[in-house]
Amino acid sequence: MAIDFELTDAQKKLQRSARAFAKDCLEPVVRQADLEPDTQKAFEMMRGPYREAYKLGFAMGFLPKDYGGGGVSNVDLQLVAEEITAVDPGFATILLVNGLGLMPLAWFGSEEQKRKWIGEATSDPTGEYLAGWTVSEAAGTPGGTANFDHPAGQSAGISLTATHDKGRGEYVLNGRKYWPCNAGGWDLKGANVNVCIVRTDPNKGGKEGLSAVLVPRGAPGLSFEQPISKLGHRLCQNNSIIFDNVRVPEENLFAQGNGDLIISKAFTWSGPVAAIAAVGVARSAYEYVLDWSKTYTAGGNRPIISHQAVGYLLADTAMKIEACRAFSWKAAHYLDKYDSEGHAIGAMSKVFSGELLFTAVFKTMQAMGVNALDKKHPLERYLREAAVFPLYDAGNIGMQMRKIWGVMMDPDFDPRAFADCAPITFKKSMEGAGLELVA
Structure with a gap:
């Protein structure tokens, strides 16, 4: 079949590896680090998990094989990113930013620059390269x-x-x-x-x-x-x-x-990863409240999952998670097909998933009720993390929506290109939508 959502054995192994790392190495330090008031100390607490992530290839795996990277596809990156963001999207951002910084070098740098700088990044014996x-x-x-x-x-x-x-x-x-x-x-x-x-x-x-x-x-x-x-x-x-x-x-x-093209393409590459990060956080919120709802009675004689209001809220969240995961994978596949030249669809996946799943996380809190505000439960942290997605990574209404708009305004834009998985060449003329030079 041309369309197949079944993971290969290699992808399943990669997913299991990322899940084990997130649960065994990352999760034990996340809660304490999140509560640390000193922002630099909180970051430094990630040093140990980062070294392990580097060893597993998660820190530099997306860089080209020719320069020591793992050459991991954007689709495979989705599998790793979802598992890590389900535990902590902030830590996942540390890993992602290595790509935001160094992938532009792979696209626009000279051969000498690539070998020197990407080579250094992928061969650090300490495993702490940032x-x-x-x-x-x-x-x-x-x-x-x-x-x-x-x-x-x-x-x-x-x-x-x-x-x-x-x-x-x-x-x-x-x-x-x-x-x-x-x-x-x-x-x-x-x-x-x-x-x-x-x-x-x-x-x-x-x-x-x-x-x-x-x-x-x-x-x-x-x-x-x-x-x-x-x-x-x-x-x-x-x-x-x-x-x-x-x-x-x-x-x-x-x-x-051409610094403008670097900005546009880098935030295109990161778009599907930000989208799957929203999936990871929403998944964790949904699974936690689903388990809660199967035992908590709210003073009644049946678990609250038996009530239609709760069932509908959770069903709605589950549907949104599946829709956004599919969109994230589709955008990642498109970027793999066209060397990350998917400026509109990359942005679309990021905007759609971040906006939709921020609301979904809040809905899970409504199903749980006032108990969701108790910090002994992770829901308040999930909501704080979800609030970041529409605002960071080029900001939905700051850059990403304007990039989509710019592509659509092009006289040669084919509105069926994404459905057909057809290429769209990004041009400088697509930048600057809504901007003009005022005398």
Whole structure:
């Protein structure tokens, strides 16, 4: 059959391995780490599980085999991600961000850059290698990142500058970043490498003036403030970073003038993973409340699962989980087929699943009633984690919906392409939807 949802023996083995890791290695430390008020300490508590994840191939397995990675397909990544996010999506984000940072290098970097940087990432003997995805910037006027593709020059969009010092063969970085994940490293002195989106031409807009640069750990002038304290995903580290005349070799620059395409494609690659992360969290909430409802009577003489209201709520949640899992797999399959050139469907899966399953998690809480608010149960944490999905990973109404809109506006867009699994080539003309240069 052309369409087959049955997992292969290899996929079942991969799923079992991820499930065992999540239950035996990750779950025992999650609750205490989530309650830790110091955000950096909470992140550091993930160091042990991370080493084990690295050993199992979960930290770098999605990188190309040619450079030491596992070459894992996007569909296989779905199986691993669901099992880990069902226990903690914040930890899963640490793993995912290695891909957000290093997959752009695989797509846009030179052969020398790939062998050096991806090779280092996949062969770390300590198993602690971290790559930072350093794009987002602080809110302000101007400020923020959602309009990275704005046609204006440095007055809008990305403001971290990289000035070419040709005499010394270096780029000099100045500015700030806010929200990047993994960037501070385990000791808040820097990830092994930060892949930074920078403005290399202050006079050009977001479709021409942006590039990417690799900033190694220990670069002089780079400093990190205390990580951001967040509502959910507390176990991943989000940083506030200051660049003060940070100098890096000019050979560390890549995708010059195409930093916008890196942003668009990276957040396309992560879209189905964010979608399956929503499935993982909703699955955990649903299974917990389903078990509860089969024993708890609420003072009646039958378990509450016997009442139609509870049964309907849980049935509705189960249907949404299955629908979103299928959509996540379909989007991942599409990305596998077209080398992650699935900008609209990747975004669609992320937006649809995150929005739908946030509501589904809350519905499970309604089935459980006021007891869901008691922190001895995990429901309040599941709700906090679910609240992140519509807001992070390029934000649903910040970038992802606008990316879908931009693809659909193209004169050559085929509305049946996704049903037919036909290719859609992403073009710079599809960026900047809704933006215009005001005199």
